[in-house]
Amino acid sequence: MSEPDKGTNGSILAVSDIHTYYGDSHILQGVSLEVRRGECTALLGRNGAGKTTTLRSIVGLTPARSGRIVFANQDISGWTTHRIVRLGLGYVPENRGIFSNLTVREHLMVAVWASGVSSQRLDQVLAIFPRISERMDNLGQQLSGGEQQMLSIARALLGEPDLLVLDEPSEGLAPIIVNEVSDTLARIKETGTSILLVEQNAEMALSLADSVTILSQGRVQFSGTPKELEEAPRISEAYLGVSV
Amino acid sequence: MTQQLQINNVTKRFGGLRIIEGFDLELQAGARHAIIGPNGAGKTTLFNMISGWLVPTSGNISIDGKNIAGMSPEKVTEAGLARSFQKNTLFEGLSVLESLRLSIQARSRARFNFLAAASSFKDIIEQACIAAEKMNLQDVLDRQVKTLSYGQKRQLEVAMALACSPKILLLDEPAAGTSPAERTLLMQLLNELPKEMTLLLVEHDMDVVFGVCSQITVLNYGRAVVTGTPEEIRQNEDVRAAYLGKSLDQDGGRHE
């Protein structure tokens, strides 16, 4: 359905020059980035660089104090979170956002209720993570770390969002599942979903990304394609601590 | 000669669900051992039993020949075992320094002292600083834990376990959430641990596992499938199929 967008495409998400604070500390000092329709943008950086804060600003959980965020052709600066999300956004937060006192089934029920999708969709998503289906009646707090992560991803996929915002989705997953996730993301990108991906697993991130933004200390240090990044090893050495 | 850590035929059930089934493991002092396995295999559950947070349904766990199964966590820690948590379990409202001080103070005789100022125990402060430096946390020493980024919290999680200076150290996914740069630092640190300290590691990052440990046990559905050297594990077809997947095809991965 979103095929015609591709190519012609503007961006689905454009963040320009946002400044975000936690209390008095000025964390994001003018961050700009873009996710083009049907593409994947990877946001990389060392611990404490401001990646999560950027995502939280976009989703409206820690609103930026200044700057502009345009999502799906709407200026969403200052919007409440649930309104933003209803525009077609799926979010996998850093801490996984699992509800400790809900069973897996209830998690999925709530997600279905919130996004109004059919239960058929549920089966499709569960097929990606068979492990989850084995744990339907466990409480969130009884899941293993990796199972929580899978549930969090599944939940975001469930709503068929136009933009997936993922904060370290591979964290705590077994290598084989990381591959699975990576493949899944590649597949849904094919169907036109756009992705904003924060990852410490640079390998996975770069294999998926169409463009890369690197943050350090709340500022953008690099913005370009994965290929350009590979050709500039000094940048990745300096801001990621590895050469890619 | 008795092993430092002995786990014999340990089983754990939750209701009807068998999570760990007849698990055995023996570690000598100074061992570097990893447990890997798919998500939900029971690694964390195993850690919880060893460290006193869960009581095994059956089986024995002993440290230096002393049975610790069913002991409370603090007693196990007193017996010389420390662990980090997969899910951050930190003093969110305290500073990094305070957190580390508490870890170190736990082994000091001062811990029940209510008449002397904590600030007069300079050695504890000094050691807290050292512990922070080891994990590259010195710059955020006086920050409240809740203002740290996720990766920084993960580092503190490990630092606090290390600060207990245990005989046996259990780390549950210490590298998760840390950036490649910090990960290199972590590996370095683990490789420089005191010789006599025993390390039991759960980790999904194979670079760390292969780079630090000399023996690896693979756990699947609560059972130990194989135990072997990194090389053996890497070559094992079953392990590849069930756990490693294709990414290790080109030997060791690309980033290091």
Added chain:
Amino acid sequence: MSFFLFNLLNGLQLSMLLFLMAIGLTVIFGLMDILNLAHGAFYMVGAYFGYVLYQLTGSFWFALAFGPLLPMLLGFILQLFVLQPLIDRGRSAHLDMALLTFGILFFIIGLIDLIFFETFGLTFISIEKPDLLRGAIYVGTFYPAYRLLIIALGLIVGLLVWVLLDRTVIGAVVRAGVDDREMVRAMGIDIYKVFALVFALGCGLAGLAGVVAGAELSIDVNMGVQILIPTLVVVILGGLGSVKGCFIGALIVGMADTMTQAYLPALSMFTTYIFLAVMLMVRPQGFFGRAPKVL
């Protein structure tokens, strides 16, 4: 024999009155994690508003049906415009909320006192029972009809709330919202509205209890504070957030109260608290509460 049956009914009646009161608190406290000490105030508001409606219309049934609306509305406003914004500003500490709602309890008591006592000179009032329910009905023994209404009402309301919270997704959404409010918002749910509605429901139930009690007991400015502790005891005994637990808790407190008064009166001052202390030492999470997180 009929002495026992009588007391059984008495115990049931008291239990259901407590249950009506406690169910709102367990919903608000257990699900939304707000220790709403103003609950007693909503109970009062229900009773007083019911009284006013009764005076205006002369109909008990009208008062019963519409009396709970005012506490409901007030609860909605309180949650949406006072509590929630504060929680969002990071003031979710239980104690803060307890203090704030306690302040509201004071405020409402003061206000009611000002209106009804200082202005109209009314200290003790009550709603008249409808003629239909004035007599006694034969249920193995003659028993006051109004008390039978209380029993029936408790059972019906309990069932409805149980269905709403345990059998629909609403309960799960609310619990999810308490575990991680941000995540629920990030799923596109306007959790504030859900919270406010559930809060209003809880307050409405307190108001309903107020109207019912306004005919059986009496309406005065101390009623709100007096009911608070027994209600809290019921909620904790049953286990937070569980409608079933709340039912059991109410039965325990109501029956214990009645039976000791009937058979062991010397102890009746102590029973509830002895029960509570023992229970909490043996099973801190209450009958139907989930065990506290181990890991």
Added chain:
Amino acid sequence: QEKVVKIGLLTDFSGVFAQLAKDIEDAWMLAYDERGGMIAGHKIEIIREDAENSPQVAVQKANKLIKSDGVAVFGGLISSGGGIALAGLADQEKVPFVAGFAVADELTGKYCSPYVARTSFAANALQSAAGAYWASEGAKTAVFMGPDYAAGHAMRDGFRRGFEGGGGEVVLEIMTPLGSTRDWGPSLLRAQQSNAEMIYSFYAGSEAVQVVKQHSDFAMKQSMPLRGDMWLYDEALWSAMGGAQLDAVQITVYTNALETEASERFKEAFKKKYDRLPVASNAMGYTNANAIFDALAVAIEENNGELPEDGAKIITALSNLELDDPRGPVRFNASNNAVQDELYMIRIVEGPEGLHHELIAHTPYGEDLPGCDM
């Protein structure tokens, strides 16, 4: 320059006694008006404070009255615990305290003091009179029902003394937890099982409402009437009792059905000022205010027109008063406790203007428990 005498009206304006406190205040203001706000050349200044039915607060407010306002005397208090607390404080601070309603026997017994007096009555005296009355009416068996705390015990002991002294027997005592009893069903049933001829009961406020209503709900009015005192059937509770109080008989220290000269005067004056008839607690407040004012007048006159230094003089003067009170002649015994000639038995009946009291008998005042040596 005008001379002023400051008097504290310290009573329980909030809490369960709010209505009684207001009644007392109204009566004080009437007495004040009747004297034109002056006694013995001094302008009266009344400072009112709320003791909130809490002894802690009573002490704090008394401290304020004594130390900040400098009152010559203070009175009014209703709650027994508060009364005892103030008795101790008055004794320590040497500022006279005249209790207006506090009924604990100890107030003018164990804790009596040259700085403490009471213008109402002691619990035991009132209830023993009630007991004696019912025994004399031929009742042989009774159940006593009341709240399980000091005042309840005092009332019970008094009733027992009178009733059993007159040949009756209290076959069952039911003491219910104060403030935490939520249903009287079980207790009423126990009473019913005892097959006694009557229940005699002391309750106040919402507890009284509930007991009376539930007693009627259980259809016990005919088989085992509920009798009590002016607290149980207080007029302020009538609107909440929904008719259950009709025909009930009670003892009281004052009723507006009393048609003595002093009572008529009081009723008229009160009606003129407040446009309603006074109730027992108004009368109690009236005695309290008049006793204080009169005593002050005497003490000031004896001290050559000046307020005496020693507050005990005021209490001495008070103790020597003989009041022509609406309640009937009121005197004071050796422990500074008020004693009146007789008490009144009344029934609640329905008239053209609604429910009112009907005076059915006069009965002798009960004897106070032994006082103390000061």
Added chain:
Amino acid sequence: MAEVQQADPQTSAVAMAADRAESRTFWIVAVPGLAVLTIAPLLSGAYFVALLTEILIFAILTSGLNLLVGYTGLVSLGHAAFLGVGAYVTAIISLLWGYPVWLAMIAAVAAGLVISCLIGVLSVRTRGVQFLLITLAFGQLFHAVAEKSRYTGGDDGMTRIPRINLEFIGLDSSDAQVFYFFVLACFVVALFFLRIVVRSPFGRVLIGIRENEKRVQAVGYRISPYKSLAFAFSGMLAGLSGSLWVQHTYFINPHLMTWQMSGEALLMVIIGGSQAFFGPLLGSAFYVLLKSYLSTITDAYLVIFGLMFVFVVAFFNGGIAGFTSSMAARVLAFWRRR
């Protein structure tokens, strides 16, 4: 296994600075505060002195309670029981048995310690609301016993309880100012004791328990002795407070032991700020002064009182103390920037 390593001097400097800053703020508040508490009663009337006395007595109770609430994270709704224990022990020993008051005071403090230790051991198995309720239950049981006890006058209570005899230093404790300074001395001792406790390694563990009980266990502390002892210390101070209270009012009855009293103590702690050492003192002062003032000027004081709480919670993060210190920090920051 000895660590031979040395920390970077710069790191240690940061570490030491944190401790020093904490201690500096304490003295910046404590010295002028004590000066005010010493001078104020000399300049004011007898009634105000009585109010100040009351404030300090409550502050002993609430500061002790805060060791539980603010430091250990345990909210007790039964502390009035220990207040009552201290008060009744004092009254019984001095009034009924006729022993000297100083002896009764020592006994009261000891009784507070021992009894709260027992209750503490039973209660600390729970936490959160359950802890709140179990302490409430114990508190109510004590209250019921006091109500029932005819020996101590039941609900009527006892009056004319003597004050401590200070004649050996030539003072008369029935004098309001003299008694005030005696209470002030007790207060200073009590707060000094608390200060030592909260700064000690023991106190640090309590804070750790508040932040994350599980981690405290994981690093090797047994938590229940810590919690029980914290409970006992706070009960001990409640006992002292109760003992002073009966001397102040000459009176005791079970009203002092109701849950409402426990609730008031909690209110004072939270209004003042449970995260600050002097928060409870501020809270007590605010509560006592506001209440006595408001109830004197208006009948509708409950309305205003209630609104006041709402206001404090809504706008003063961390109570009065928290608000003051964040204002101070802001002013300081502003001043530095200029």
